[in-house]
Amino acid sequence: MKNRKALALIAILALVAVACGGSDEVVEEVEVETTEAPATTEAPATTAAPAADPLVLASLMPLSGDLASLGPGIALGAALAVEQINAAGGINGQPVVLIEGDSGCDGAVALTSLNDVIAQGAQGVMGAACSGTSLAILDTAIAAEVVMVSPSNTSPQFTKIDKKGFYARTAPSDLLQGDVLASLLVEDGVQTVSIISRADSYGRGLAEATAAAFEAAGGTVKTIVYHATDATEFTSEVTAVGKGGAEAIVGILFPETGCGVLQPAFEQGLLDTPWYMTDGVKDAGLASLCGLGTALDGFKGTAPGSAAGEAKDAFEAAYAGVSADGSPTFIFAPQAYDAVMLMAISAAANGVTGPEIASGLVAASSGGEKCIGVACIALAADGVDVDYVGASGEVELDQAGDPTAATYDIWTTEGDTNPVLKSVDFGS
Numbered sequence: 001m002k003n004r005k006a007l008a009l010i011a012i013l014a015l016v017a018v019a020c021g022g023s024d025e026v027v028e029e030v031e032v033e034t035t036e037a038p039a040t041t042e043a044p045a046t047t048a049a050p051a052a053d054p055l056v057l058a059s060l061m062p063l064s065g066d067l068a069s070l071g072p073g074i075a076l077g078a079a080l081a082v083e084q085i086n087a088a089g090g091i092n093g094q095p096v097v098l099i100e101g102d103s104g105c106d107g108a109v110a111l112t113s114l115n116d117v118i119a120q121g122a123q124g125v126m127g128a129a130c131s132g133t134s135l136a137i138l139d140t141a142i143a144a145e146v147v148m149v150s151p152s153n154t155s156p157q158f159t160k161i162d163k164k165g166f167y168a169r170t171a172p173s174d175l176l177q178g179d180v181l182a183s184l185l186v187e188d189g190v191q192t193v194s195i196i197s198r199a200d201s202y203g204r205g206l207a208e209a210t211a212a213a214f215e216a217a218g219g220t221v222k223t224i225v226y227h228a229t230d231a232t233e234f235t236s237e238v239t240a241v242g243k244g245g246a247e248a249i250v251g252i253l254f255p256e257t258g259c260g261v262l263q264p265a266f267e268q269g270l271l272d273t274p275w276y277m278t279d280g281v282k283d284a285g286l287a288s289l290c291g292l293g294t295a296l297d298g299f300k301g302t303a304p305g306s307a308a309g310e311a312k313d314a315f316e317a318a319y320a321g322v323s324a325d326g327s328p329t330f331i332f333a334p335q336a337y338d339a340v341m342l343m344a345i346s347a348a349a350n351g352v353t354g355p356e357i358a359s360g361l362v363a364a365s366s367g368g369e370k371c372i373g374v375a376c377i378a379l380a381a382d383g384v385d386v387d388y389v390g391a392s393g394e395v396e397l398d399q400a401g402d403p404t405a406a407t408y409d410i411w412t413t414e415g416d417t418n419p420v421l422k423s424v425d426f427g428s
């Protein structure tokens with residue numbers, strides 16, 4: 001009788017040889033026979049059920065470029081979700097695979113990374129972070145039938161374009177943030193503003209939304225100045241935004257280029273005027289990054305936040321346990337966590353391919369039994385219609401893949417920190 005253990009070992013070695021060798025390598029299988037004492041009884045042969053395919057996801061966050069100071073903190077939210085899902089048994093009894101890629105804030109960098117993770121089998125992508133970057137790679141993802149769920153794309157453009165069901169976002173459109181920022185300005189008694197902004201889909205969309213909402217509330221916008229996203233010198237733009245003597249300046253910036261704006265603003269005395277910032281620089285540690293000491297202290301800003309509740313509390317306790325400094329949250333980290341959870345819930349209910357995940361994203365976010373975290377995955381796997389309550393709040397995706405419920409934080413600046421002053425909730 002052939003020794004089953006010897007045969008099993010040979011089969012494993014053959015598989016390893018195939019995996020390590022090139023596609024043209026020939027592996028010779030040798031069957032070794034050994035003798036053993038005959039057994040009086042033999043266990044009946046059994047056939048193991050085939051293992052289900054694993055859910056393969058990717059995180060495409062800016063690990064280089066203008067948002068590199070924010071990318072890792074956002075990506076940690078996604079990694080935390082995967083860690084919790086796998087600790088609870090994964091999807092289909094298989095651990096979820098998470099591949100990390102760099103999107104930069106650059107369409108070319110992101111496209112290279114997207115093609116790489118697709119080649120590795122990714123069926124869903126948490127990302128990209130920058131609106132313009134996601135717009136640049138979206139057609140490639142759709143063609144490959146790979147789902148993209150962004151935690152931080154806020155450009156209004158995404159609402160209008162046909163995503164074929166393969167795109168959603170867990171951060172709300174800047175049409176809403178424009179209202180929140182304008183309301184903050186009015187609340188603070190500001191009657192005239194000038195705006196300096198990035199000249200990309202994020203910057204233009206938010207600048208236009210803020211200006212429209214502020215003017216509708218009776219305010220006056222003196223000027224809107226846009227800077228090139230790849231600029232290295234900003235003196236002329238800063239001089240232009242300072243003309244007219246506005247009571248406040250709105251800065252729609254990213255960290256690296258934002259320092260390029262704020263440093264000449266300091267030199268020209270414009271930081272004596274109150275500045276209002278947005279989500280692109282929250283938690284970036286601008287005081288140290290820009291070398292401005294306490295010059296930014298007291299400046300306010302707006303950013304998508306998290307609704308109070310059990311889901312937020314659970315997320316913050318878990319995030320504090322994995323973040324390097326013990327921080328309970330980070331800009332867009334709750335939304336990254338929610339992006340992964342929504343894809344995983346849909347995969348548990350429908351299957352792990354891109355089209356299967358896409359088919360259930362909207363349903364996972366609304367209309368069924370309310371649940372939080374990995375509890376939703378177990379329910380979905382059992383066929384229960386769930387309504388995921390996210391770390392960021394009630395996501396409630398519409399058919400365009402936009403959240404219809406959102407929370408915004410009003411924050412201030414104290415050195416390198418941005419403590420939240422209050423939150424504003426919007427519900428569907």
